[in-house]
Amino acid sequence: MNNVLSIGQFLLTSAMAILVLAVVCDAVVLTGRGARAQAVPAPAGPGGAHGGKAVGGAVGGRASHSAHWARASRPDLPRGLALYATGFTAIALALITAYLALRASATGYSPFANQHEFAVSFTFGILLMYLIAEFRYRVRWLSIVVLPVVIALLIYADSQDKAITPLVPALRNSLMLTLHVFFAVLAYGAACVSFAAAVLYLLHPRLKRFRSLPSLEVLDDVGYKAATATFPLLTMMTVLGAVWANTAWGRYWGWDPKETAALVTWLVYGAYLHARVTRGWQGSRSAWLLILGFAAVLFAYFGNHFFGGLHSYG
Template structure:
């Protein structure tokens, strides 16, 4: 298998460019968050341009008196009919606040970074002539890409959640920084054990699920912090600029509900691949065990979230535990613990 080293270096340049753009986007979102002084509803109502009701009424009165005073009754009726068919004036568009301008620019940069990030993985795949998640560098980059993509989908459906941008991009930037420094690996073929079509099936499912669960974990952490402020307004005052706690809870729940079946598929296909590669479906390898623990935690979260007695902070705490298990699985199990899935030689 021939590796195109020059194309691989170009992919690394795209990765670094995407990381820099994400940093600038996070800064702009942080500025937006700092400029917010009130909740979203208060800000929107304050920024909306008021309509001069008196001027409208005065115009209507003039058109009904002086405008038709010199007309006959038939002419006045015709004038009234003409006014009825006139198009109503277009509503005045409210001016954008400084915070909104910063936030929208941050979203634009995030989209640009996502495009460069996606191009990096495509280029890396062509350079190595395989799927671009065969080592920890590529795997972490792919998870970060899915997390940003999931965030952009949320923004498409709920633009008012834009103020969460800095908090979503922060873990993505940390992961990408670690991937580009500690975990970096030059473009190369994968080890023989990974040369299987299951690499494209099993690992891609794990990547997609992990990226979406990263978004869910961030939402649950912010939910718990927001609840602290709602219970005691003197604490964590900066969280007053976040969306309401129930909105954050719904984002975390829906993201987890989408990711959980994909993670289940990843665990099942991993067992099938293990049987084909090692002659057994399950061997309680550290990676397998941690992945199964994460599956149990998220199953408990979904069950707790649908149970009235556990809905709220306790369910969110379970989701945060699941997020912590995923981070532990990504770094400690892959890089420290020795096992069949160990990537300790990467670096």
């Protein structure tokens, strides 16, 4: 068991170091004088549409929409230092995946049982969703927000108790443990991507001197698309949690503090999508809602330290 912990510590430390290198490479690529503009207006559509109108001076219309999807379907592969940045990020994800697999092999259950394991799993979800977003949209600027969040979570995970201990009785349902937390990990990862897009949207006026900065329209659309992934994943997490709660505690819902925090998080993203689709909320207002949503995610996650209740294990 000590060997497992030693190897695990090496994997996590290596992942943190490699992510620092990725951030440095991305910063050089994005702020360099030769960085070229990489964003084009996003297409119009329900909820994420701008109806052919420009945001922040971008040119709308059918031609620009076609150009966007042509670029998205045949994106340029990263080159030079950008390729290193993407490669470092992918390697960090592989190391974290290896760490989680190592713990699962050593314990015999999914590595989601305590604050340390879930923090590492949280970083897995964020990096996975970020790499998907980078491949799909080529918005490398997201890394400037996303990767520091991942590094901070890994530092937090390293500060938690890493000892491998038997599962508490409430967690002794391997299938439900895996499904419930896996959907949470993916939801939180997508939420972090939408948060990054929202932060960049609000900081756009201060960063617009960088030629590689995506347009406001692209950032707005990426934040929306990530939120449309977050909400159904949160829904699955909540439904599975209720089913598991009935198995473990004999009731589907008991207004336990962490259950309530998860419900509030779900409602924030539901309100965002409702305002976006029915009220036409875009721009700064929707960006602030996405930031509020990710704050609710963090509050629900770190609530184990001060909520108490039935979810206070770990």
